[in-house]
Amino acid sequence: MAGLRRSRWSAAPEPEEADETANRPGERETGPADDRPDSLNVLTTIRRFSPLLAGERWKLALAIVLYLLEVGTTVITVALFAHIVENVLVAGDLGALTRPMLIWVTVSLLGAVFSYVGNVIGGAVTEKVLLRLRDQLYAHTQRLAPHTRSRFGTGDLIARHSSDVEAIDSLLSSGIISAVVAVVSLVIYATAAFVTQWDLALFAIVLAPLLWVIARWFGVVVKRASRRERYANGKISTLIQEGLTNSLAIQADNQVGSDRLRVLRQSRRWRDARMAEIKANAAFAEAVSTAEVLCMIAVLFFGAWQISTGRASIGTLIALTGYLGYLYPQIQTLGGLVVEVTSATASAERVAQVLDEPMGIVDADDPALDDPTVVADASDGAAEAMLTRPVMGPVADMASLVFRDVGFSYPDSEHPVLEHADLTINDGDFVSVLGASGAGKSTLAYLLLRFYDPDTGEILLNGSDIRSLGIPTLRAHVAMLPQQVALFGGTVAENIAYGRPEATDDQIRRAAASADATEFIERLPGGFDARLAERGTNLSGGQRQRIALARAFLRDTPLLILDEPTTGLDAATTARVIEPMCRLAQSRTTLLITHDPHVAALADYTVEVDSGRLRRR
Numbered sequence: 327m328a329g330l331r332r333s334r335w336s337a338a339p340e341p342e343e344a345d346e347t348a349n350r351p352g353e354r355e356t357g358p359a360d361d362r363p364d365s366l367n368v369l370t371t372i373r374r375f376s377p378l379l380a381g382e383r384w385k386l387a388l389a390i391v392l393y394l395l396e397v398g399t400t401v402i403t404v405a406l407f408a409h410i411v412e413n414v415l416v417a418g419d420l421g422a423l424t425r426p427m428l429i430w431v432t433v434s435l436l437g438a439v440f441s442y443v444g445n446v447i448g449g450a451v452t453e454k455v456l457l458r459l460r461d462q463l464y465a466h467t468q469r470l471a472p473h474t475r476s477r478f479g480t481g482d483l484i485a486r487h488s489s490d491v492e493a494i495d496s497l498l499s500s501g502i503i504s505a506v507v508a509v510v511s512l513v514i515y516a517t518a519a520f521v522t523q524w525d526l527a528l529f530a531i532v533l534a535p536l537l538w539v540i541a542r543w544f545g546v547v548v549k550r551a552s553r554r555e556r557y558a559n560g561k562i563s564t565l566i567q568e569g570l571t572n573s574l575a576i577q578a579d580n581q582v583g584s585d586r587l588r589v590l591r592q593s594r595r596w597r598d599a600r601m602a603e604i605k606a607n608a609a610f611a612e613a614v615s616t617a618e619v620l621c622m623i624a625v626l627f628f629g630a631w632q633i634s635t636g637r638a639s640i641g642t643l644i645a646l647t648g649y650l651g652y653l654y655p656q657i658q659t660l661g662g663l664v665v666e667v668t669s670a671t672a673s674a675e676r677v678a679q680v681l682d683e684p685m686g687i688v689d690a691d692d693p694a695l696d697d698p699t700v701v702a703d704a705s706d707g708a709a710e711a712m713l714t715r716p717v718m719g720p721v722a723d724m725a726s727l728v729f730r731d732v733g734f735s736y737p738d739s740e741h742p743v744l745e746h747a748d749l750t751i752n753d754g755d756f757v758s759v760l761g762a763s764g765a766g767k768s769t770l771a772y773l774l775l776r777f778y779d780p781d782t783g784e785i786l787l788n789g790s791d792i793r794s795l796g797i798p799t800l801r802a803h804v805a806m807l808p809q810q811v812a813l814f815g816g817t818v819a820e821n822i823a824y825g826r827p828e829a830t831d832d833q834i835r836r837a838a839a840s841a842d843a844t845e846f847i848e849r850l851p852g853g854f855d856a857r858l859a860e861r862g863t864n865l866s867g868g869q870r871q872r873i874a875l876a877r878a879f880l881r882d883t884p885l886l887i888l889d890e891p892t893t894g895l896d897a898a899t900t901a902r903v904i905e906p907m908c909r910l911a912q913s914r915t916t917l918l919i920t921h922d923p924h925v926a927a928l929a930d931y932t933v934e935v936d937s938g939r940l941r942r943r
């Protein structure tokens with residue numbers, strides 16, 4: 327099993343400039359740094375992510391061969407054109423036109439087929455890499471320890487999963503294909519040009535190193551701007567995600583203007599970074615075009631001089647300019663790729679930062695550790711079998727708990743939350759957990775569910791250390807109702823059955839009845855088939871709690887953890903939640919975390935979390 331380790335990456339390493347998210351509670355201000363020793367360059371990025379190309383390299387090679395065959399067809403068409411100029415137009419022999427024209431049409435059709443098949447195969451590789459990367463990144467992110475996930479911020483993680491992943495994808499597959507094709511075509515066109523007229527070709531080829539230098543220089547400039555742009559993009563996602571989630575509080579607190587200003591300021595930073603990118607890209611394109619035009623003019627001058635002195639024919643000059651017409655764009659493509667690919671490494675760094683963070687607590691056979699190429703490539707049914715494979719050990723119908731000398735502090739905190747904490751809870755006990763805010767009540771639930779492991783001591787479930795049970799088995803013993811009920815887009819019935827998707831309609835209805843939820847559910851348009859709004863915002867707080875209780879009734883686990891189930895509810899609603907809650911608690915071991923002494927009094931006894939200890943009262 328993997329434990330928690332500190333990462334060599336922080337969520338985003340260096341402060342760049344004060345920004346609007348900096349003063350958010352609990353958030354560490356971070357920003358991009360251009361000169362990080364462990365920042366990725368193009369080669370390290372390709373090496374880092376190339377396992378995602380496993381099994382696809384031969385397709386990549388095939389796509390490259392097809393593109394090159396297409397390049398071969400264009401070389402032939404240029405030679406044909408020169409042939410037609412010399413032997414048909416200059417010689418005035420129209421009869422000599424038919425054969426080269428037929429060859430031209432055939433070769434062009436072949437070129438179109440090569441190009442089409444190459445595009446489709448290259449595209450298929452690209453999309454497969456994208457699928458694998460998305461799957462790997464999401465599985466990894468979902469297994470991060472809670473404190474690591476909150477360090478990144480949800481909005482920023484969403485940006486890393488969307489636009490940053492796409493940038494890596496273009497770098498890995500299309501980037502590789504385009505680079506190889508551009509290099510080999512360059513060699514082919516250059517060879518054709520040399521064979522046609524070596525001294526003129528030599529004159530024209532001096533452009534290549536010049537363009538390379540220009541591309542390298544602009545690559546560095548664009549990468550710096552891209553880092554700023556990626557960073558600002560992540561921050562905008564964070565701000566918008568926070569703003570939308572807290573929309574009502576923002577309005578109620580009269581902070582609409584300042585909230586908008588925060589997003590606007592970050593958007594301005596993004597605009598500035600984009601402008602830097604746009605200017606660098608535009609300047610690069612112009613520098614390349616100007617160098618290209620100057621070289622072409624020089625070749626024409628030199629070529630015209632050679633024709634006038636009889637050293638070259640007009641057909642030769644036409645063929646040469648034809649090859650150069652294909653060769654220069656390849657140099658330009660290569661230069662553009664250097665710039666584009668270098669800037670995409672800024673996204674690669676951001677994705678690598680997430681993947682380099684160690685996962686939280688995971689079992690050795692957790693599907694998140696599976697080879698992402700195997701899972702993502704599997705058919706839908708096979709992937710389902712892999713990801714929902716039965717890893718469960720036997721689930722007991724009782725739950726006794728022992729905390730033995732437990733010590734714990736959060737990985738990024740100096741202060742211990744629990745120290746030498748001891749407690750025994752017998753099967754069937756209904757225990758309320760009290761304590762000052764920040765005492766460590768919710769932390770107990772985190773430890774019981776193994777989001778974290780204790781630094782010292784052990785927690786026993788039915789006499790076994792919970793570390794020996796396997797996470798799915800442990801969690802199959804526990805139903806947890808968090809402070810914020812987790813509701814998902816879907817119907818009421820689907821939400822009740824979350825955690826036990828195989829439940830029948832009848833079981834779902836019985837669970838709803840036990841949670842005293844049937845009446846309000848049936849009043850919803852569609853009843854059990856009514857669709858819930860995002861996070862269940864079309865339900866009241868009490869109704870959301872009762873859906874969560876129905877879910878817990880349905881799961882019917884021997885251990886129940888209720889984390890502040892009545893927070894924010896008025897007396898009448900609290901009463902409606904408490905009744906089914908007590909019914910649920912009656913038949914299992916229950917930990918009820920609460921601040922409310924009236925609610926706490928419902929339990930058989932109280933445990934107080936105080937100064938890192940657990941005291942039974």
Ligand SMILES: Nc1ncnc2c1ncn2[C@@H]1O[C@H](COP(=O)(O)OP(=O)(O)OP(=O)(O)O)[C@@H](O)[C@H]1O
Pocket residue numbers: 472473736737738739743761762763764765766767768769770
């Ligand atoms: N991810 C984290 N990283 C570092 N410290 C944390 C983290 N989560 C909680 N803490 C700290 O651990 C302590 C215990 O937090 P916990 O949420 O368990 O308290 P609580 O008793 O449930 O509080 P409340 O009643 O206010 O919900 C607090 O001091 C809190 O600041």
